[in-house]
Amino acid sequence: xxxxxxxxxxxxxxxxxxxxxxxxxxxxxxxxxxxxxxxxxxxxxxxxxxxxxxxxxxxxxxxxxxxxxxxxxxxxxxxxxxxxxxxxxxxxxxxxxxxxxxxxxxxxxxxxxxxxxxxxxxxxxxxxxxxxxxxxxxxxxxxxxxxxxxxxxxxxxxxxxxxxxxxxxxxxxxxxxxxxxxxxxxxxx
Amino acid sequence: xxxxxxxxxxxxxxxxxxxxxxxxxxxxxxxxxxxxxxxxxxxxxxxxxxxxxxxxxxxxxxxxxxxxxxxxxxxxxxxxxxxxxxxxxxxxxxxxxxxxxxxxxxxxxxxxxxxxxxxxxxxxxxxxxxxxxxxxxxxxxxxxxxxxxxxxxxxxxxxxxxxxxxxxxxxxxxxxxxxxxxxxxxxxxxxxxxxxxxxxxxxxxxxxxxxxxxxxxxxxxxxxxxxxxxxxxxxxxxxxxxxxxxxxxxxxxxxxxxxxxxxxxxxxxxxxxxxxxxxxxxxxxxxxxxxxxx
Numbered sequence: 001x002x003x004x005x006x007x008x009x010x011x012x013x014x015x016x017x018x019x020x021x022x023x024x025x026x027x028x029x030x031x032x033x034x035x036x037x038x039x040x041x042x043x044x045x046x047x048x049x050x051x052x053x054x055x056x057x058x059x060x061x062x063x064x065x066x067x068x069x070x071x072x073x074x075x076x077x078x079x080x081x082x083x084x085x086x087x088x089x090x091x092x093x094x095x096x097x098x099x100x101x102x103x104x105x106x107x108x109x110x111x112x113x114x115x116x117x118x119x120x121x122x123x124x125x126x127x128x129x130x131x132x133x134x135x136x137x138x139x140x141x142x143x144x145x146x147x148x149x150x151x152x153x154x155x156x157x158x159x160x161x162x163x164x165x166x167x168x169x170x171x172x173x174x175x176x177x178x179x180x181x182x183x184x185x186x187x188x189x
Numbered sequence: 190x191x192x193x194x195x196x197x198x199x200x201x202x203x204x205x206x207x208x209x210x211x212x213x214x215x216x217x218x219x220x221x222x223x224x225x226x227x228x229x230x231x232x233x234x235x236x237x238x239x240x241x242x243x244x245x246x247x248x249x250x251x252x253x254x255x256x257x258x259x260x261x262x263x264x265x266x267x268x269x270x271x272x273x274x275x276x277x278x279x280x281x282x283x284x285x286x287x288x289x290x291x292x293x294x295x296x297x298x299x300x301x302x303x304x305x306x307x308x309x310x311x312x313x314x315x316x317x318x319x320x321x322x323x324x325x326x327x328x329x330x331x332x333x334x335x336x337x338x339x340x341x342x343x344x345x346x347x348x349x350x351x352x353x354x355x356x357x358x359x360x361x362x363x364x365x366x367x368x369x370x371x372x373x374x375x376x377x378x379x380x381x382x383x384x385x386x387x388x389x390x391x392x393x394x395x396x397x398x399x400x401x402x403x404x405x406x407x408x409x410x411x412x413x414x415x416x417x418x419x420x421x422x423x424x425x426x427x428x429x430x431x432x433x434x435x436x437x438x439x440x441x442x443x444x445x446x447x448x449x450x451x452x453x454x455x456x457x458x459x460x461x462x463x464x465x466x467x468x469x470x471x472x473x474x475x476x477x478x479x480x481x482x483x
Contacts, residue, residue, distance in 0.1 A: 056319055056445065056464075056465035056466065057445075058444050058445035058464035058465055059445070059464055059465025059467055060465075061464070062461070062462070062463055062465065062467070062471075063471070065461060066461055068474065068478075069470075069471050069474055069475075071470065073468070073470055074468055074470050074471065077469075077470065078467070078468055081319075081322060081326060081466050084322070085318055085322045085466070089318060
């Protein structure tokens with residue numbers, strides 16, 4: 001009995017160590033070269049901007065239905081209105097958005113690296129990558145979609161002002177990055 | 190060297206799926222929520238330009254006239270008046286029904302004239318964080334530039350959707366407006382402003398009935414016992430009125446607060462539903478379009 005337990009424990013610890021090693025590699029890769037850092041931060045900044053802009057999804061829908069409202073001034077002012085509102089509510093939420101944005105940058109950079117190393121002709125490979133590219137490109141379209149489908153009300157009853165889901169999202173991001181590991185390791189034996 | 194197709198595929202699927210899943214979850218990162226659905230989306234005209242710019246002037250009737258090539262609005266800018274600090278909008282007691290079919294008798298109206306060119310119907314919820322934000326931003330610009338200039342009036346309507354305390358606050362607002370509208374309508378603004386200033390997360394003690402009453406007690410001139418009595422005696426009637434107000438907003442396509450519809454009285458043209466704490470530039474563009482397409 002105890003032998004089995006020790007065996008399971010050893011296996012579990014080994015898996016955990018392997019996972020954490022892979023996660024470190026996945027997180028390290030985008031910061032090893034200036035070009036990768038630029039790409040990661042660039043994607044991160046764009047993601048952060050859209051995350052904040054989508055804080056009022058129906059506000060965005062309003063101007064998308066009436067494109068004459070969209071100006072650089074509007075984009076700047078809407079961002080500031082949303083940012084200051086969220087900041088006033090909780091600095092932590094701003095920080096979570098920032099972390100999420102950077103993780104999106106990491107995922108995109110790693111994905112591009114994998115794309116460059118893989119046989120793109122493989123349907124399975126592309127099928128695995130495209131959803132990620134789509135989702136990351138529209139990383140915060142969730143509220144807008146929820147609003148369209150009228151299910152945002154359900155989210156409002158979630159505890160901690162949806163903070164639980166925010167943390168969950170970041171945790172899930174880290175899990176999958178850890179499972180993916182170093183993007184270079186899969187192409188060359 | 191050997192390409193490990195299987196491993197590669199697995200990693201790609203993992204990576205792609207992960208980002209897709211997180212992308213969906215990201216929707217929760219900064220979303221404000223709403224519990225309603227609605228339908229219509231009235232069309233609008235398509236003119237551009239901004240009132241008061243170099244490219245425009247006004248004729249004798251006060252209508253904006255294009256005089257040169259116009260560009261898209263870039264407001265607030267130097268030509269727009271800054272919001273008052275602290276904001277103290279002028280109130281008028283309305284009567285009858287507007288051309289947009291909204292009864293004015295029981296609703297606070299921010300106006301400096303009885304005959305503005307434009308009505309702005311504003312649906313809010315006292316527990317909505319972006320409604321509070323709008324009070325400190327866009328509303329100030331609207332009052333300084335359009336209400337004070339007698340171009341527009343703002344009709345304040347209720348759209349409680351953040352929980353039970355939202356309805357309680359809306360009912361108290363109705364009771365308070367009834368009490369103070371004839372003698373000192375500014376008392377309503379003081380209470381209204383105080384409620385937003387005390388805003389925290391929805392459904393917490395700051396928005397309870399006792400807290401809302403306490404804000405009233407702290408303002409000289411408000412008869413808090415009478416307000417309490419109104420809450421007990423007239424709550425059902427006021428709730429019915431408020432539900433009708435909200436339903437009207439939903440019928441117009443308002444799905445999120447703050448929500449707005451701008452109505453041009455001469456042409457009877459309306460804007461599309463404007464939702465969220467929009468910057469002043471959105472209102473200025475729409476008001477200008479409605480007035481020039483009339």
